[in-house]
Amino acid sequence: MRLLNLPADREGRFVERVNRFLIRVRLSPGEWVEVHLHDPGRLPDLLTPGRRVLLRHAAHSRRKTQWDLLAFRKKDYWCFCHSGYHRGVAEALLRGTHPFGPFEELRPEPGVGEGRLDFLLQGPAGELWLEVKGVTWARDRVGLFPDAPTLRGLRHLRLLTELLDSDRRAGLLFLVFRREVEEVRAAAEVDPDFAEALARALDKGLAARAAVLSYDGKALYLERFVPVRA
Known part of the structure; x- marks a missing residue:
């Protein structure tokens, strides 16, 4: 059953967690962005360097970060984390x-x-x-x-x-x-x-x-x- 349409805009690779609500993601070689993490938990088995992530453009252009984290790749599926x-x-x-x-x-x-x-x-x-x-x-x-x-x-x-x-x-x-x-x-x-x-x-x-x-x-x-x- 479909509940909510929410297409991602970009895929990247998780690099590190900067603070509780901010992570760093590599989009391509030499291209890094800061991304808002809307989950205050520890995410113990998801915050692994190199893990694939899905991002969405922020709705408000005046925000400090222009991207939101939507999901981490876990095994063979996407684990939604927003x-x-x-x-x-x-x-x-x-x-x-x-x-x-x-x-x-x-x-x-x-x-x-x-x-x-x-x-x-x-x-x-x-x-x-x-x-x-x-x-x-x-x-x-x-x-x-x-x-x-x-x-x-x-x-x-x-x-x-x-x-x-x-x-x-x-x-x-x-x-x-x-x-x-x-x-x-x-x-x-x-x-x-x-x-x-x-x-x-x-x-x-x-x-x-x-x-x-x-x-x-x-x-x-x-x-x-x-x-x-x-």
Whole structure:
């Protein structure tokens, strides 16, 4: 199922990560560019010098960097790595497949207390508060999140748990960009607090879904859903 058209403009080779949001890419011999990396994670098995990457021209010409990183080549596929598109991909997925059940209204960025989540779905079963996370790390066909300690992710899980404690429905959607993944788990060795919070939320009734997605350099597609385990 096609979810989002997003053609890449150029292929290059990853050279190095300059800082959290900036990498250097070689386009051709003697031609190097700085590229915006819209993923604050560690990307432990993707940031390898010489790895093929796909780039897209930046939408705003006044930006410091004129390129965005879209994907890294992993084995025989492209691993999409631009979290700025997660919300659009998730919305297309929700509208096209209803993984949390049917709904009549989808509201982005609803406020919850002093925080915000990604979506509020309103349907026949009532409201469902939803957060979306991207998975770009895998080991032995297990998708792992997070790949770096995430206070933001922990806050989101606590918000979802508070909603469950007040007898409201809450969900978590993992967008998995590793095609080999057969299940998703919390990376307890990276962030034990997040892992504990996820297990607690699942025990309380959190609706968790994980969608494996593919990217061919032109568009993002839904491949299948896989289980989320504590």
